[in-house]
Amino acid sequence: MAGRDTQASAVDTGPVGAEIEEERRAEAYAGEPPFKTEPVSNRLVVALKDAAIAGLITLALAGPMIGLRTETAIGGLSLSQHWLPVAVTVAVVALGRLVLNLFVWNRAPGAPSPVGGVADVGGRGAASLAALLDKWRWQAMVLVIVFALAMPFMPFAGRYWMDQAIVVLTYCMLGWGLNIVVGLAGLLDLGYVAFYAVGAYSFALLATNFDLGFWVCLPMAGLLAAGWGLILGFPVLRLRGDYLAIVTLAFGEIIRIILINWYDLTNGPDGISGIPRPTLFGIPFERGEGGFADLFGLEYEPIQRIIYLYYIILILALITNLVTLRLRRLPVGRAWEALREDEIACRSLGINTTNTKLTAFAIGAMFGGFAGSFFATRQGFISPESFTAIESFIILAVVVLGGLGSQLGIVIAVIFLNAAFELLRELQEFRMLIVGMAMVLIMVWRPRGLIATRQPSVFLKKRQAVSADLVGEGRG
Amino acid sequence: MSRWEADPLLTVEHLTMRFGGLVAINDLSFQVGRGDITAIIGPNGAGKTTVFNCVTGFYKPTEGRIAMIHAPSAAGALEPLTQSARRFSEKRDLFLLDRMPDFEIAHHAKVARTFQNIRLFGGMTLLENLMVAQHNKLMVASRFTIGGILGLASYRHGVHEALDKAQYWLDRINLTDRADDPAADLPYGAQRRLEIARAMCTDPKLLCLDEPAAGLNPRESAELNALLRFIRDDHQTSVLLIEHDMGVVMQISDHIVVLDYGEKISDGTAEMVRADPKVIAAYLGVEDTEVEAIEQEVGA
Numbered sequence: 001m002a003g004r005d006t007q008a009s010a011v012d013t014g015p016v017g018a019e020i021e022e023e024r025r026a027e028a029y030a031g032e033p034p035f036k037t038e039p040v041s042n043r044l045v046v047a048l049k050d051a052a053i054a055g056l057i058t059l060a061l062a063g064p065m066i067g068l069r070t071e072t073a074i075g076g077l078s079l080s081q082h083w084l085p086v087a088v089t090v091a092v093v094a095l096g097r098l099v100l101n102l103f104v105w106n107r108a109p110g111a112p113s114p115v116g117g118v119a120d121v122g123g124r125g126a127a128s129l130a131a132l133l134d135k136w137r138w139q140a141m142v143l144v145i146v147f148a149l150a151m152p153f154m155p156f157a158g159r160y161w162m163d164q165a166i167v168v169l170t171y172c173m174l175g176w177g178l179n180i181v182v183g184l185a186g187l188l189d190l191g192y193v194a195f196y197a198v199g200a201y202s203f204a205l206l207a208t209n210f211d212l213g214f215w216v217c218l219p220m221a222g223l224l225a226a227g228w229g230l231i232l233g234f235p236v237l238r239l240r241g242d243y244l245a246i247v248t249l250a251f252g253e254i255i256r257i258i259l260i261n262w263y264d265l266t267n268g269p270d271g272i273s274g275i276p277r278p279t280l281f282g283i284p285f286e287r288g289e290g291g292f293a294d295l296f297g298l299e300y301e302p303i304q305r306i307i308y309l310y311y312i313i314l315i316l317a318l319i320t321n322l323v324t325l326r327l328r329r330l331p332v333g334r335a336w337e338a339l340r341e342d343e344i345a346c347r348s349l350g351i352n353t354t355n356t357k358l359t360a361f362a363i364g365a366m367f368g369g370f371a372g373s374f375f376a377t378r379q380g381f382i383s384p385e386s387f388t389a390i391e392s393f394i395i396l397a398v399v400v401l402g403g404l405g406s407q408l409g410i411v412i413a414v415i416f417l418n419a420a421f422e423l424l425r426e427l428q429e430f431r432m433l434i435v436g437m438a439m440v441l442i443m444v445w446r447p448r449g450l451i452a453t454r455q456p457s458v459f460l461k462k463r464q465a466v467s468a469d470l471v472g473e474g475r476g
Numbered sequence: 477m478s479r480w481e482a483d484p485l486l487t488v489e490h491l492t493m494r495f496g497g498l499v500a501i502n503d504l505s506f507q508v509g510r511g512d513i514t515a516i517i518g519p520n521g522a523g524k525t526t527v528f529n530c531v532t533g534f535y536k537p538t539e540g541r542i543a544m545i546h547a548p549s550a551a552g553a554l555e556p557l558t559q560s561a562r563r564f565s566e567k568r569d570l571f572l573l574d575r576m577p578d579f580e581i582a583h584h585a586k587v588a589r590t591f592q593n594i595r596l597f598g599g600m601t602l603l604e605n606l607m608v609a610q611h612n613k614l615m616v617a618s619r620f621t622i623g624g625i626l627g628l629a630s631y632r633h634g635v636h637e638a639l640d641k642a643q644y645w646l647d648r649i650n651l652t653d654r655a656d657d658p659a660a661d662l663p664y665g666a667q668r669r670l671e672i673a674r675a676m677c678t679d680p681k682l683l684c685l686d687e688p689a690a691g692l693n694p695r696e697s698a699e700l701n702a703l704l705r706f707i708r709d710d711h712q713t714s715v716l717l718i719e720h721d722m723g724v725v726m727q728i729s730d731h732i733v734v735l736d737y738g739e740k741i742s743d744g745t746a747e748m749v750r751a752d753p754k755v756i757a758a759y760l761g762v763e764d765t766e767v768e769a770i771e772q773e774v775g776a
Contacts, residue, residue, distance in 0.1 A: 323625065330624040331607075331614035334600075338608040341597035348532065348591070349609045349678055350583030359621075456601045458635075460643065460655040470660040471599030 047101035055094030062089045148314055152307040162306045166378065168418050169313040170371055175398040175410035176320045177367030182396065183405035184333065185360035186340030186474015187236075188245045191252025192395050194232070195365035197259060197387035199225045199372025204272040204382055205265070214278040218373045225369020226362040228255075233361035237354055252392050259384040271383025275376050277305065278312060309378050316374060320367050321407055327363070329457045336360050337405075337457070340474035401442060403449025404473065412450050478744075480509030480731050483548050485714045486531065486587075486682055491540035493526050493738075500526040501738040504540075508682065508731075510548070513708055513715040515725045517749075518735035519758055524718045525592060527735070528684055531716070532589045533578035542573040544585045546681060583612050588680035590671045592687050592718075598660030602651055602670055605659050606642035609677035614638055645673035649703070665696040669703070676707065683707060685717040689724045697721060701728050726750070734758065 067086040070077045151157055151165060174196060181189045202221040206212050212220075236247050259266045266272065277285065285292045285305035292308075293300035327333040335356045338346050346353050376382050398417060402409030420438060424431040446452055453465035484507035493501040501523045508514045516524045529535040531542055541558060545551050546569040553570050564571040564584060571585035581587050597605050607614070617634025618624030624631045646652040649669040654662065659670060668688060675683055688704075689697050701724060707713050719725045725732065725746070732749040734742040736758040742749050749755055757766075 326625055327621070330618055330621055331611050332618075332621045332624075334604060334608050335611050337600060337604075338597050338611075341599055342595045344534070345591070345595040345597065346608070347534075347578045348582055348589050348595075349611060349674070350579050351608070351611050352579050352583075454599055456604055456656065458603055458607055458639070459601065460603050460639075460646075460652075462656055464656055466599055466601065466658040470658045472597075 044102070047098055050101055051094045051098035054097040055090050058090045058093040059086070062086045145318075152310060159303055159306060162303065162310055164418065164422065166306070166310050166313055168414050169310075169317045170374060171395065171398060171414045171418070172411055173313070173317045173320050173371045173374075174368060174395045175402065175414055176317070176324055176407060177364045177371065178395050178399050179364075179402075179405065179407070179410060180324060180327070180336070180367070181360050181364035182399050182474075184328065184340065185336040185357060186404075186472065187357065187360065188241065188248070188474075189361075189364070190245050190249035190389075190392055190396065191232070191255075192248075192364070192368055193387045193389065193392040194252040194255040195225045195229060195368030196372040196375070196391065197255050197384070198228045198365075199369030200376040200382045200387070201259060201266060201272070201372075202369065203373035203376045204275045207276050207377075208272060208274060213282075214276070214373075214377055218370060221373040222366045222369040225372065226366040229361040229363075229365025230358055232365075233358040237357055249389065249392070252387075252389055256384050256387050256389075259387070266384075269384060271381055271385075272376075273381040275380050275382065277380065278308065278377050280308060309374075313374050313378075316370055320370070324367075324407065332356070332359055334457055341472040397439065401439060401449055403446075403451040403453075403468070405454055405471070406449065406451035409449055409451035478509075478731075480507040480512055480514070483510045484508060484551075485510040485512075485545060486716070487541075487543045487545065487554075488527070488531070489541045489543075491527070491530060491542065492538050493523075493530055493535060494538045499738055501530070501537075501735075504735070504738070504740055506733045506740060506743055508714055508716050511708065511712065511714055512730040513704060513717070513728050514731045514733065515729040516716065516718050516733045516735060517720070517722075517725055518741075521737075522735040523738040524735055525686060526738075528589065528686055528716075528718060531573060531581075532587055532684060533573060533576055533581040537574050540574065544571040544573055544581075544587060544682065546570065546586070582678060582680075586679065586681040587684060588675035588678045588682070589684040590668075590675055590686055590688060592690070594664075594667045594671055596659040596667055596671055596674070599658055601656050602646065602659055602662070603639075603642055603655045605670060605674050606645060606677045607638055609674045610638045610641065612678075641677060645676055648706070649673045665692050668692065668696075668700070672703065672707075676711070676713070680713055683713050683715050685715065685719075687718055687720060689719055689721040692721075694723075697724055700724065704728055 063086060066089060067081060067083055069080050069082060071080050152162060157165075174192070177195075178189065178192045181187050181192070199221045202224040203217045206217045206220055207214070232248065232251050236244050239247055260269050262268070279285070280292060283292050283295055284290070285308060287300045288294065291300065292298075292304055298304070328337075335346065335351050336359075338349075338351065339353060339356055339360075343353055346356070375386070379386075394417070398410055398413045401416070402411070402413035417435065420435045421431065424434055427434065442450070448468035448471075452468035454468065454471045455465055456463060486508040487505075488507070489505045491501055491504045492499070504523075504527065516527060518524055526535065530537045530540075543554055545554070550565060550567070550569040553565055557565055557570055557572060562572075563575040563580070568584065571581070573581050573585060573587070576585065582589075597608060600608070614631075614634055615621070617638075618631045619628065643652065643655075646655050649666075649672070651662070651666055651670060651673075654666075659667065662670060668691070672683075672685065672688065675685075685704075689700055692700060704715055704717075705728060708715055717725075717729075729746055732742075732744065732746055733740060734749055734752070734755050736754075741754045741758055742752040744752075
C-alpha cells in the first residue's frame with residue numbers, strides 16, 4: 001500500500017514530486033531522518049551558487065562560440081568580438097536556473113542535479129509537456145484551429161508556406177489513418193501507401209472518365225480504398241507480427257506494379273494527367289470570366305486556388321481527427337485497443353476479432369483513400385512513382401515517431417520530419433542520413449515515440465494518462 | 477440421480493481431444509449442474525485446461541459433444557439439434573459448443589472464462605477492461621458504430637448502463653478507487669479479481685475459472701470463496717473451475733470431477749471424492765506392485 005500512496009502524491013505534485021519522494025525514501029533507507037526542513041536562507045544560498053555555476057559554464061561555452069567570430073577580411077580572416085550577446089546568454093541561463101531552482105524544482109539542497117541522463121531529462125520534459133497539454137487541452141485545441149484557419153491570411157503565408165502546410169496536413173491525415181491500424185489495433189501495416197494509391201487512382205479515373213466533380217469522387221474514392229482495405233484484410237487475418245508486415249509490404253508493391261502494368265486502365269508509368277481541380281460549388285479557380293476571382297470581384301491570383309486546397313485538406317484532416325477520436329470512445333475503438341493488448345482475451349469476451357480487424361483495415365484505408373484523392377486533385381497528375389514503398393515507411397515512421405496511438409504526436413512528428421527535409425534540402429544525399437540519425441536519436445531518447453502516454457477512452461473520476469510501458473505494442 | 481444429472485447446464489459427452497499422437501482427453505463425460513459450483517481437479521497434466529479450452533471453443537474437440545442448455549425445457553431438443561447441421565436451436569436456448577467458434581460461445585452461449593496466466597488488457601484502465609467486456613451490448617446500442625458517431629440518445633443510454641454495471645462490479649471486487657488506473661498496475665490478487673469481474677460483465681450463464689486461487693494468500697482465497705458464492709447465489713451464474721487449492725475446492729464446490737491422464741477417475745460431491753481410493757492414488761501415488769499390475773494389464 002505504501003507504494004500506492006507515494007504514487008498518488010506523485011500524481012499531485014508532478015514528476016518532480018515523485019523525485020523528492022524517492023530521495024526521501026532513499027534517505028530513510030540510509031538511516032537518516034526522512035524529512036529535513038532547510039531554512040529558506042540556506043536554500044537561497046544554494047540556489048545562487050547553482051546559478052553562478054551554470055552561468056560560468058555558459059560563459060565558458062558561449063565565450064568562444066558566440067563572443068568570437070571569424071570574418072573574411074582583406075588579407076585573411078579577422079576576429080570580431082561580440083560580448084553583449086554573451087552577457088545576455090549568461091544572464092538568461094543564470095537567472096533562469098535561479099528561478100527554476102527557487103520556484104519550480106523546489107528540491108532539497110544538496111540533492112543530485114536533475115540532469116540524470118539524456119533519457120531521464122527527455123522523459124520528464126515530454127511528460128510535463130503532455131501534462132501541460134492535458135491541462136490546457138481545449139484552449140490549445142481552439143488556438144491551433146484558429147491559427148490553422150487564419151494561416152492563409154497571415155503576412156508570411158506565401159506560396160511556399162501554403163504548400164508546406166498542405167503537405168503537412170496531407171501527411172497528418174495519412175498518419176492518422178495508419179494510426180488506426182498500427183497504433184490502435186496493433187496491426188503492423190507496411191503497405192499503407194497502397195490505399196493512398198487506390199484513392200488517388202480511383203479519384204483520377206472517376207474524374208477523368210466520368211466527368212464527376214471533386215465532391216462526388218472523394219467519397220467514392222474513400223469507399224473504394226476501404227474496399228481494398230477489406231481485400232487486404234481477409235488474407236492477413238490469420239497472420240501476426242513479422243508475417244503480417246511482409247504480406248502488407250507485398251500488397252503495397254502489388255498495387256504499384258498493377259498500376260504500372262495495367263496500361264489500358266492506368267496509363268502505366270506515364271500516369272494520369274488532366275485531373276480536374278476542385279471547384280467551389282462549380283466555380284473554378286481560373287483567370288478570366290466565370291472564375292472565382294471574377295465572380296467575387298477580386299484580383300486573380302494563383303494563390304487563391306492554393307488557399308482553397310489548403311482549406312479542403314484542413315477540413316478533411318479535421319474530420320479524420322474528430323472521427324478517429326470519436327471512434328476511440330466507441331465500442332469498436334475500444335475493441336481495437338483491446339485487440340492490441342490481448343487478442344485471446346478479446347475472443348473470450350465475445351468480440352468477433354475478424355470483424356474488428358477488418359473494420360480497422362477498412363477505416364484506416366478509407367482515410368488513406370481520402371488523402372489520395374486530395375493528392376490527385378492537388379497535383380493534377382499522378383503516376384505510380386508517387387506511391388513507392390518509401391512513402392509507406394515515411395507514414396509508418398510518422399506514426400512510430402509520434403507515439404503509437406497518439407493523434408497529437410503524429411502532428412508533431414509530421415512537422416518535425418517535414419521541417420527536417422526542408423531545412424536539409426541543400427545537403428542533398430546527406431539529407432536522409434541526417435534525418436535517419438535524428439530519428440534514431442529520438443527513438444533512443446523516447447523509445448515509445450514523442451507522446452508515449454495513452455489517454456483512457458473513459459474514466460470514472462479522473463482521467464489519467466497510462467504510461468507507455470504498460471501499453472501493449474500489438475503483434476498482429 | 478444427482479442434481480447435476482437431473483438438470484444440467486452444460487453436458488460434456490465422450491469428449492476426446494488428440495494433439496497428433498498425444499491423447500490429452502480420452503472419452504470424458506460429465507455434467508455441470510445449473511446453479512452449481514463445479515470443480516475440475518486432477519494432478520498436473522491431467523487435461524483440465526484442455527477441457528476448458530474445448531468448452532470455451534479455443535480448441536475444436538476431436539470427438540464428442542458439448543452442449544449448453546439455457547432452459548431445462550430445451551434439453552429434449554438436443555438429439556434433433558445434433559442431427560441437424562445447426563449450431564444452436566432457433567429459440568437460442570440450446571447450443572452445441574463443439575460446433576461454435578470461441579467468440580460466439582462467449583457471446584451467444586454465454587460462457588465466460590478467465591485464464592491461468594491472467595489475460596487483462598494491461599494498458600487499459602480497470603473501467604475500460606470492464607467496458608470492453610460489454611462490447612456486444614454496446615455495439616448494438618451504438619447501432620454498430622453509426623449511431624455512436626452521430627451521438628444518438630440510445631447510445632448514451634447504453635453507455636450509462638454499461639458504466640453502471642462496471643461500477644457495480646468494481647464495488648463488488650473492492651477496486652472502485654482504482655477504476656482509472658491501468659490494469660497492469662494492480663497487484664496479482666486484484667488482477668485475478670478484476671479478470672473475474674470482467675468475465676461477469678458479459679452476463680454469463682456459466683463462468684469458467686482456470687485456477688482462480690493460484691498465487692492468492694489465505695485471506696484473498698477466502699474473499700474469492702465469498703465472491704464465487706455471491707456469483708452463484710445472486711447472479712444465477714453457474715461456476716466451473718479448475719483449482720489446485722483444495723481449501724477452495726472442498727469448501728465451495730457442490731460437485732467435483734477428478735481427472736487423471738485425460739480420463740475421469742471420480743465424480744461426485746466433495747465428501748464422495750475425498751473418500752475415493754482412486755483419487756487418493758492419483759494424488760498421493762500408489763505402491764510399486766500396483767503399478768506393475770497395471771502395466772501388465774495394458775501390456776506395456
